[in-house]
Amino acid sequence: MPIESLKILFNRDLNQLKTEIELYQNESDIWTIQKGISNSAGNLCLHLVGNLNTYIGAQFGNTGYIRNRPLEFSLKNIPKTELLSKIEATIMIVDNSLTNISEEDLKMEFPLLVFKEKTSTEFMLIHLTTHLAYHLGQINYHRRLLES
Template sequence: MLIQTLKTLFHRDLNRLKREFELYRNEEIIWHTEKGIANSAGNLCLHLVGNLNTYIGAELGKTGYIRHRELEFSLKDIPRIELIEQVEKTITVVENVLNTLTNEQLDNEYPILIFDEKTTTGYLLVHLTTHLAYHLGQINYHRRLLDLH
């Protein structure tokens, strides 16, 4: 049951992430920051892609993905279409990995330490859905606040 719920939430919110970038009228605004807004929507997208490809793809799916976290916040001006393509690839990775998981694996300890103490794989996957939703909300607000033209 939890696996199906996770699949549904990741699918829904990663497609919403893709849609947010399709809705920007002015592509340059994707990389814009304003006073009090530390990260652009583009950088948040790169962060989400890196996060999910690391903790789901590389760790659980053994995809070989190598994360460059510092670039998630320093790269700029990547075309919208490339961001959308990265999200689409991430959707595939997440779906493929979740399709291989068992309920028993969800109860197992997640292989690497992420927080102050070890967690189960299920706990970490639930955390990743809330992390995605949190930044998705920020991107939505960024678009509605700054993409006025």
């Protein structure tokens, strides 16, 4: 999969994440959990930012990002403006970091063991696009449920 295609997909979905967070009319709803939903939109947003900064930014952009995954799910009531700033920064980090990856690098082993077995960088980047899209859909559904 060409790097340019990955950049387009990440950019599209991260910008949609920004839109979804902006669409919450009541800012406190971003952090609402109800009816068997285990994660708020805010926590899913923090999780996506942490995930992409870890596996793309730190690995390929040498950002020095240190992930604290438990905080992604335990922090609450971060202002909408701060979430939007984090997403915007992540858009730039992902885009810049992907620029550092060559087509040959895609075939190389991903530097971290994330799953039970090692994977290629290409596989990991494709996985990250689907992971982003999955949680983006959850956030969209969460917002629409609360607004109905």
